[in-house]
Amino acid sequence: MRITAITLAVATVLAVGGCNRMGGSPDVGKAPSLEFDKPVSGEITSRSGVNFNDGSHHQLYQLKLDDKQLVGIKLTGALRGSIAVFNNGVLVSSSSPAYERGNDASLAFRANGAGSYQVAINADGPSAFGPYRVRAEKLVPYDGKPMVGEGEIGDLLVSKSQDYTLQVEKAGMYEIRLESEAFDTVLKLDGNGAQAENDDDGDGTNSQLRMPLEPGKYTLRVRSLGEDATGAFTLTAKRAELPANMVMRDGTTLPTSGSVFAMLDGEGRRRFLLSLPRPANVRLDAVSSEVDTVLRVVGGDVELADDDGGNGTNARLEESLPAGHYTVDVSSLSDEAGMVEVRVQVDGAASAAASAAATAAADAAAEVTN
Template sequence: MIRATRLTSFLIAVGIALSLGGCQLSGGNGEPKPASLAIGKPVTGEITLGDRVNYGDGTRTALFAFEMEAGEAVVIEAAAAFCGRLSLYAIDSEGRPVLQSAGDGNCTEQDGRQVQSRSRVSPEDGRYLLALSGREPGHFGPYRVSLSALALDEDRGLVAGDEVTGLLGGEKSLALKITEAGRYQIDLRSSEFDATLGLEGPDVSRESDDDGEGTDARITTYLAAGDYQLALGHLGGSGGLYRLSVRKRDGVPPGDLQSGGELPVGREVTGMLQGEPARYQLALAERSRVVLSLGSDDFDTRLDLEGEGVQLSDDDGGNDTDSRLVTVLEAGNYTVSAVDLGDDNTGVFKLQARAEPAAGESLALSPGSTQQGTLVEGEQRRYRLSVPGTANYVLTMESDGLDSLLKIQRNGEELASDDDSGGGSNARLELELEAGEYEVVAAAFGGGSGSFRLRAEVR
């Protein structure tokens, strides 16, 4: 265990070492010795102008000394009025401090204070020096520094419901056994490093960097019963203490999931993304006004529609981060894709298609004329533009009630788009068009509803 005895000579040695070689930690002779730190005996104080100055950046430092036995593991926690910097030194056989770890770790707010921690497993009996300093010259105020014994779990195979604590140096691989198929959430959390997490197994290959809170890593996915491998890692730094948990989440039974195939009209389907978009086939027997809705509590959605020369997309035409597309489609076959806007492509979603017959021909946009229309939430109006010969065209979309979004496509491929080049929230496109048939799409940037005016001119 950490010993509070034999520290007197140690503190004297530290003071001599810092005075002789420590412009980084020492501000001169006559400064107070490091405070003695032990498990279960927190030290409180305040960083003021009277504390040691770091001549490299002007911050002030408070020092603490403690001893550890070989194999002993501790957590060092510092709570202060500011988010500070913790630097840990080992004292060598000649009494000189040797830097072990330093850096700006993550802080969490607790009871109005900024808290950060460091972990340490001592390879041998030894003496240590801890420095707490601000990150800016103006960081002053009260602090509380404590040591806690750390009980580390042995590296072993994991099952659902496990939560283990360990230390990470380089990459670590752990086995995971799933006995019941379902939706699982795996979290790798640390306040000492930027976590990365990998998962490999039957039909699953996933990686995560910061899909959890802050710099934590999280993988949420459907897992079949079987054996998997977890890869724990970190970006930069030297690793440190982590907590790893595996839990089964409530969700839709696997039999009720439909993550692709035919998209029925008028019935909501529930699907799950597992590393790639989910694609559905929508068949329309007649010209129809179609409303597509995509929502998820797990990810920021994007809704894509392709087919019969049409290519449309929406990411936030619904509520919050949900998607909604409203448009008129000709009879034919279409592909509807549910996509995670964050490119992680994981999580449960709900998708629905509604359709009603739409009479009449598709709208035409002629040079020199103005089309007026009204958009409902998520709607995208499409107009035919026939170009008899190569010419320069100016397309404008103006509205007093919505942020205009204007696109031009040919054969389902988008050629150009604009949302604010027309002044204010109006859209304007200037481009040379070759002879042929084009489609002009009028929509609202970021969703919204309202009336608009659309015009095409030849220059």
């Protein structure tokens, strides 16, 4: 980005009272005005002002602001470019690099004094030209109230990290998303015995956490992957019902026929117990659309492991096991949290249960007859 060169050019123009020009662009004092909620169309051509560090071009605008005012600026159109904002020759804010955002660019900032600010629309290289549309809008600051159950918070990241409160009143599966066009997001949840962090699990450079939460208060920490990046973002939370056979804690005994759902913890793991009163053929599947699963079974002289033995990236183990107690570890290959369904089939389990039920019924009938 050509911020250094533009800063020097703007400072020079201001210092000499408008006598010098930025590569043929109008003086800062003669730059056209940019007003709130009134989009302006323009075009970067070979006649636009030149950025002296690489020969790319720019266009300047003036934007009058009150002190501490929150502002958002967005650049759209065919031009592949960026935005930089200056106040008296000092850089105030700049848009993030162009990766993963197409031609659009955006930024948000808080004015550090009343007056006229300079908004520079910069082409991304000496051969970048084309039409664009730039829009400035007043941003409403976050009111500081907690997000209760579900909802949305729109705010401006102006520090290294910022904390927000999620108040969960009903247990469920919660999807929490952090989205921004201005910076590469990182989202962290902490509270009520739960902890998780995510970067880039949503679309592009957005973050997402999906996990079961019990009633209580949680802290959501918002930050940028880049230390100095700032800008506007949206934080949302949505709730869905948990599966009826959801397992929340390690050490739960697996059924001999059926399945359970579990959320892998922050290290991408969950542990179960499997008890076999007699030798049996056992099939275990760890099925997930969110993580690449791994299965491990340990007990007595038995130690088994599998990755991708099922469909796709799902793990599967099929083995004849002696009677005994076994530990079943389910994990993700990349140590990530995610929802997993653990399916269990023990040969003879259904027939044994039916036989036991038939025996109990016969005994009850015999007692009645006697």
